[in-house]
Amino acid sequence: MTLLAWSGWRIERRSGRSSFALVSALLSAGAGAVLCCALLFLAAGADPIAAFAALAKGSFGSTRAIADTLVRATPLILTGLATAIAFRARLWNIGAEGQVFAGAMFAFWCQSAIGAAPAYLQIPVIVLGSLCGGALFGALAGALKARFQVDEVIATVMLNYIIIYALSLLLQQGPWTEPGGFFEQTAMVPDQAKLPILIEKTRLHLGFVLALVLAAILHVVLHHSPLGYEIRAAGSNLRALQVQGVHAGRLILVVFALSGAIAGLAGAFEVYGVQYRLKSGTLGGLGYTGIIIAILGQLSPRAVVIAGLLFGALLNGSTLMQIRTGVPSALIYAIEAIILMFFLIAWAISQFRLRRLRDVD
């Protein structure tokens, strides 16, 4: 396919993959993103080099900083994985956002029921509760698609609103509101229910390791299990699976439940690993950022982990950057978008090549 042609040169689609093209495209994307961010810092009135230095120090400067980076990355890795697994099957689950809430809420509800039970009971209940909550909420969107052919993008976006406001309702002078409290939040969870801290004097909790283990499991599931086979096949040609007798509706339901369960876990880890209470503000946005991470990670579990770590570092470093150089930490969201755009462009470009035509006449 020819895209463009002018006097003796032509841009056309590559017939194969070239790792040289990919690597050089990605490197230039990185450079472009850095340059663009530097301009942004200049516009914000800061010295770009100082800003980058502060960003780096804030995210990797000390054991504590690194631990915080990993903590920030944990929910993003999970929502990225959740989105990636659904997108792999060409199911556009935009609902990781709501499934995070559902997981956190269901886990909170289950954990409240056992109250002050010992820790060895608490953590399984929290983990299973969040998996179930997310799975059920994801399966709801899946059922709407499988049974009534409701477009999954519409269904998941709408369900996001429903669950977010449902939580608000429960927290605003509702049954879950902290007794005597003023904010939209629950009381602190009991100490036994807090996820174990892995490194002393940091906030790094068990959830990070679980997220990595989950990424490894998903990698195996996706590439070496019958279910993963069906997910990849559905993403390429669902019709061929149906001709072979695979029940498409059932597959859609399973994928949505799986995707929702993973997102739900992110919610519970935030509640029991970081905030130690359920409040709506800190859960918001995790799911949507997960979409960016899934796409940056090319829907591959391993790369999603890397993309999640990168974004965790950016988020974590932005605070120090604001303190040191006055660059508003909110700019980090613009940086996230810049990175995504540059990388998308790089992938697109690496599919093409420039070629010189010989002897046209």
Next chain:
Amino acid sequence: MTARLSISNLSKRFGPVIANDGVSLEIRPGELHCLLGENGAGKSTLSSCLYGLYQPDQGRIVIDGEERRFRSPADAIRASIGMVHQHFVLVPTFTVLENIVVGTGAGWRLDTRAARRRVSELCQRNGLQLNLDALVGDLSVGEQQWVEIVKALYLGARVLILDEPTAVLTPQESERLFTLLQQMTADGLSIILITHKMNEVMRSDRVTVLRRGRVVGTVETGSITREELTQMMIGRQLKQIEAEDRAGSGAPAVVTISAVSLRDARRVAVLDNLSLELRAGEVLGLAGVAGNGQRELFEAIAGVRRTERGEIRLDGKSVANLSAADIARRGVGYVPEDRFRDGLVPDLTIAENIVLGQQWQAPWRRGVLLDAARMREHAARSIADFSIATTGPGERIRRLSGGNAQKVILARELAKATRCLLCNQPTRGLDVGVIEYVHGQILRKRQDGVAILLASEELEDLMRLSDRIAVIFRGRIMGILPRHSASIALLGQMMAGTPLEQAA
């Protein structure tokens, strides 16, 4: 006589693949010129270069003594080249006249009166009965093709490229098309006909044979035999496979279809009270113009589609409540008509596609995971057995040619077909050599006592391979003939809707 169109030393490459390699060719005024070649021989690339869809990397195109370069089809049309694609590009909700004049660059206003005059003049000169005010969606496929041809003429085509024009026609419609083509060439039009059907090639004035992107030769059709042409095309001699005639073997039925009816989404009957019997060790040929219910019949037997009325029995048991997977497990293999849509997963590998549908089943699983090593081994064996041209079991289907992709489906479905094999257009668009191989495989299955249903648009193939031939028209069986009493003429009549009893 000077050439109307001459191509010299034209080359076009796609990455490492050379699709056209120094092709030179001359088309004379008023000549019907055939381009013959296997898939991937470079016919389509060549015609796309002529029509401005591709730009050649090198070479010259000269029309009436003037060198031309096309950057787009618009340039080609301006240089009086017209093309009728295999898939028509018509607007069904527009009238014939509107379809012909739409996008002809007359500015914003259409001068319908002048256009109507010119179009009816064109029809008259070529003896075409076209109602200019009929909606194109109401026309038969053959008539729609005329609209495409008239449109090209209306745009001033003096060289007309036809890409496999008879693939969608009944034998009678093809006959009319050729009469029309002869009339038009007598009128001075030059026609380039792309085809792989030998009987059509033999009706042209000259043939240019392409092989692997190069011209093997251009010959006067009158001075060469079919066998010689085939040899030029594939570079070796071909042995025709013919099944021995043993109609009416009286073998037991494996699949019994009784009074099955089925309607499509628009509630139009696509299968209408249809009954058939597939017998062990017998090939039942299914003839019919595309879109008369063949696909639905195959899907109903394979369990992909539910019937509304009637019953399908496999080895005496009703399949009404069985899924496609259940039916496959009972020994039914299904080769679907549209291989890339229904039969393959393009982003998965050959090894993965060969077990498609069996991903949960015994030999391919080790514990909860897939046994990749065993799948690879199995695929390697299939690649060798079916001589699939590929780099190995790990290659993605997306990168295979149509013929090799079809072999992957055959490897999978033949292995499943221990009782019944359903083949809908198994050789469409395949190279002659591959077709020969596929036919051999089908007959081997017949030897093994498998019941076979074979639909093909190549009536000659059906008449060589089938024990009996059923003709389907609008979802009904027009009649079933033993092979020895079938003829192209008779089958053609039945395909157009005449029941066997009334057909002469």
